[in-house]
Amino acid sequence: MKYKAIIFDMDGTIIDTEHIWKQATKELIATRNINVDPEINRFIEKQTHGLAAHKSCALIKETLHLPESVEFLVQEKTKRALELYRQQVRLITGFSEFHNSLGSYNLKSGVATNADNQTIEVTNSVLNLAQYFGNHIYGIACVNFICKPDPAIYLHAAQKLQINPQECIAIEDSAHGVHAAKQAGMFCIGINTSGNKDFLQKADLIIDSYQEITLPLLLKK
Numbered sequence: 001m002k003y004k005a006i007i008f009d010m011d012g013t014i015i016d017t018e019h020i021w022k023q024a025t026k027e028l029i030a031t032r033n034i035n036v037d038p039e040i041n042r043f044i045e046k047q048t049h050g051l052a053a054h055k056s057c058a059l060i061k062e063t064l065h066l067p068e069s070v071e072f073l074v075q076e077k078t079k080r081a082l083e084l085y086r087q088q089v090r091l092i093t094g095f096s097e098f099h100n101s102l103g104s105y106n107l108k109s110g111v112a113t114n115a116d117n118q119t120i121e122v123t124n125s126v127l128n129l130a131q132y133f134g135n136h137i138y139g140i141a142c143v144n145f146i147c148k149p150d151p152a153i154y155l156h157a158a159q160k161l162q163i164n165p166q167e168c169i170a171i172e173d174s175a176h177g178v179h180a181a182k183q184a185g186m187f188c189i190g191i192n193t194s195g196n197k198d199f200l201q202k203a204d205l206i207i208d209s210y211q212e213i214t215l216p217l218l219l220k221k
Contacts, residue, residue, distance in 0.1 A: 136161060175198075
């Protein structure tokens with residue numbers, strides 16, 4: 001088979017959290033009592049989709065001219081998001097069934113995410129991601145916090161799985177993630193959980209759900 005592993009992004013790809021991060025961003029802005037033009041809100045939403053917390057907060061700070069440090073904004077946004085994670089985080093529909101089918105093809109799997117260790121730990125405690133991936137769950141702390149769109153986290157995951165990056169399939173939901181996967185040399189499937197295919201234009205294959213992936217055909221490519 002051409003491919004020997006599938007590496008998944010986490011937020012928006014295996015767990016349904018887009019609404020959580022949107023809410024955390026909205027609350028972060030709302031508490032500052034500033035009037036934000038709807039067009040600016042749309043810009044922030046688009047540009048921060050799939051970004052690590054530090055980069056997303058840096059963009060928010062710059063766009064809205066906030067006086068607080070990026071580190072302070074990251075702490076506040078992450079705290080808000082984690083409270084919502086504990087209450088609302090759930091698996092993307094079809095992920096569990098799809099992952100359970102990988103064993104039939106002897107495919108290894110792992111996670112390569114922009115999330116920090118705290119977010120990964122909370123998610124794992126609620127959803128037991130280890131049952132799917134064992135120890136192969138890698139966040140940006142593994143690569144000195146170099147986040148997507150840099151390919152570092154995907155290259156790290158492939159190395160840990162002991163699979164050549166060109167023999168890996170990546171599944172992503174964001175433009176930053178697709179860019180990272182492609183830069184790593186992987187075949188990239190874009191899953192349209194955000195409802196905006198513009199984020200996924202550079203993916204090799206775009207799907208709306210896991211049910212659309214036909215592994216026997218894909219593995220012969």
